[in-house]
Amino acid sequence: MPDQVDIAAKLAEVRGRITAAAREAGRHPQDVALVAVSKTHPAAAIEAALAVGQSVFGENRVQEAQGKFPALKKAHPDLRLHLIGPLQTNKVTDALELFDVIETLDRPKLARALAKEAAKLGLAPDCYVQVNTGEESQKAGIAPGEADAFIAECRDLGLKVAGLMCIPPVEEAPALHFAFLREIAKRNDLAGLSMGMSGDYETAVQFGATLVRVGTGIFGARPAVT
Ligand SMILES: *Cc1c(COP(=O)(O)O)cnc(C)c1O
Numbered sequence: 001m002p003d004q005v006d007i008a009a010k011l012a013e014v015r016g017r018i019t020a021a022a023r024e025a026g027r028h029p030q031d032v033a034l035v036a037v038s039k040t041h042p043a044a045a046i047e048a049a050l051a052v053g054q055s056v057f058g059e060n061r062v063q064e065a066q067g068k069f070p071a072l073k074k075a076h077p078d079l080r081l082h083l084i085g086p087l088q089t090n091k092v093t094d095a096l097e098l099f100d101v102i103e104t105l106d107r108p109k110l111a112r113a114l115a116k117e118a119a120k121l122g123l124a125p126d127c128y129v130q131v132n133t134g135e136e137s138q139k140a141g142i143a144p145g146e147a148d149a150f151i152a153e154c155r156d157l158g159l160k161v162a163g164l165m166c167i168p169p170v171e172e173a174p175a176l177h178f179a180f181l182r183e184i185a186k187r188n189d190l191a192g193l194s195m196g197m198s199g200d201y202e203t204a205v206q207f208g209a210t211l212v213r214v215g216t217g218i219f220g221a222r223p224a225v226t
Helices: 004-024 043-051 062-075 089-098 108-121 144-156 174-187 201-206
Strands: 033-037 056-059 080-083 101-105 126-130 160-165 192-194 211-214
Touching: 004 033, 004 043, 004 201, 043 062, 056 062, 062 080, 062 089, 089 108, 101 108, 101 160, 108 144, 126 144, 126 192, 144 160, 144 174, 160 174, 174 192, 174 201, 192 211, 201 211
Parallel strands: 033 056, 033 211, 056 080, 080 101, 101 126, 126 160, 160 192
Antiparallel strands: none
């Protein structure tokens, strides 16, 4: 595990590169939020990031996050946690109780469950509709051709749709996918774009990302199976 100094240095580097990419694209660096993806990493690593001002984190599994974040959120009330992995409908209540932002709203059944439970709990988290821009059969996300109707459906259900999220196919140029996601967002009047990971977040910023999700670039490599 990288030590505290290491995490602080890597965070500073990522922030610097986001700032430079934003300036180069004629954007305000403060319009790009960094989501530090802490999946598989222990609470100590998250504490190290918190110590140098990082307050937004991303986790892909509800159960893993439940083991780490309740205590961290108690100690750091400004901590914001994003769910960036697939959400099963039977985990919706747990997810709503822990996560501040749901980035993986990807199907009607989940939208209905989220809307119902959020109303019951009196919560209204920001949601991002995940779009399967590469139309990969093994990947989550609504098909691009169904995105407009799905976004409308989510809004009708009362969900706060803040933007769109995508994970481009590994073997393709991410820029095409980022541009495609931006187009879908634009025609649906959505300001938020969650795109870009350790390998391509500067490109994502160039294409308008408002959230970049960086794990390895901050916390180092994860165990092979995540
Ligand atoms: C793990 C993960 C990331 C971070 O990936 P890195 O390459 O480690 O930066 C970003 N987004 C999602 C959806 C992830 O699952």
